[in-house]
Amino acid sequence: MLPDRAGPVMVMGRGVAGLDGATGQELWHYRVEDGGVRRVWTTPGGQDVLLGVPGGEDEPDTMVLLDAGTGELIAEHDTDLEGGTVHTAAVTSHVGVLVSQERDMVEGFSLRDGEHAWTYELPDRAGSAGVAHEEVVRAGETVVVMATYYDHTLEDESVRQYDQVMFAAALDGETGEPLWELEQEFAYDMLLDVESEVSPSKEALFLGVRAGAEYDLLVDPATGGEIGGAAYQDRERYPVGLLDDGYVETAVDYDEGTVGYWHMSFEGEELACLETRSRPGEDGIGRGLLLEEGVLRPDHLTGPDLDRGPVDVEFARWNSEDEPLVLNADMTVNEEWWFESEGSVTTLPDSPVLALVPGAVVVTEENPGPWTVVGLT
Secondary structure, three states: OEEOOOOEEEEEOOEEEEEOOOOOOEEEEEEOOOOOOOEEEEOHHHOEEEEEEOOOOOOOOEEEEEEOOOOOEEEEEEOOOOOOOEEEEEEOOOEEEEEEOOOOEEEEEEOOOOOEEEEEEOOOOOOOOEEEEEEEEEEOOEEEEEEEEEOHHHHOOOOOOEEEEEEEEEEEOOOOOEEEEEEEEEEEOOOOOOEEEEOOOOOOEEEEOOOOHHHOEEEOOOOOOEOOOOOOOOOOOEEEEEEOOEEEEEEEEOOOOEEEEEEEEOOOOEEEEEEEEOOOOHHHOOOOEEOOOEEEEEEEEEOOOOEEEEEEEEEEEOOOOOOOEEEEOOOHHHHHHOOOOOOOOOOOOOOEEEEEEOOEEEEEEOOOOOOOOEEEO
């Protein structure tokens, strides 16, 4: 499920449907005749919807562009570009971005006609033996390419810490023109990918690797300049998400049976906090959906077996001493389609997910399927 300008776009096995966020009414649907839908993206602002439809054997994917408001077909074309086997990673208003799995390159193609728009190749780096974990994230109309470079210590069995470089480059999404590059050296006992997160306003970009907080970077995606302060520096807490004025992290108090959330500024000042009861399976389930007024948390496991049960959604307000509001979002109507309904201490069943869309918060399932969904307003 993805947000468009009117509400959610529901992704189904053989197509997509656009719903009104306030009422849940279906506004339009689009069905793929053969095969299914591999992936779906929305352009910035939710104006258009792009579908990736698998091609035949040794055939490129077909891209289908729809108007997000009406479902009207805008364009349909193949993605047979230079980089060989590719996967689409992001879309801007007019360009789709492909990452090659065979060459260290990223390509842009026109959403309207499928024509090649630009190519960006990762720079050669002295002493590098290769590139791993190449990915792309979108920040508005800017595309940020991330990768990890590794050196020949990876081939030396006597080496316990492999020298690596976290690399990021921002490109103009329309032209592919490089805007800035940065890199951060680190060492770790395994290859790490670059973790990233963009703030809601697209004005802050977090880049990090699990090697340690000292390697994390917080930058302006438009310029690459470092933003004063940092995010997620307390390793005894777990990240929840970036906000425009800071970030939120959480931690469980097992002795008290509670969980705390802290809204921190990038300068390390506590802006708000809340405490609520811990849920069954707290460590392994979603940490919640951040809203301006507080945190929405799905509660769907039965204790102590950790089986899938009815879904409650708890809303805890910042700096409030009141009990959280609990909303019933029972999803047991989907039970026959769940992949796994029984849990254990090592394996958890299918989980609901929360998504903020225009007009509502939608509760749906984490895996694709013919789901009944619930909208909260």
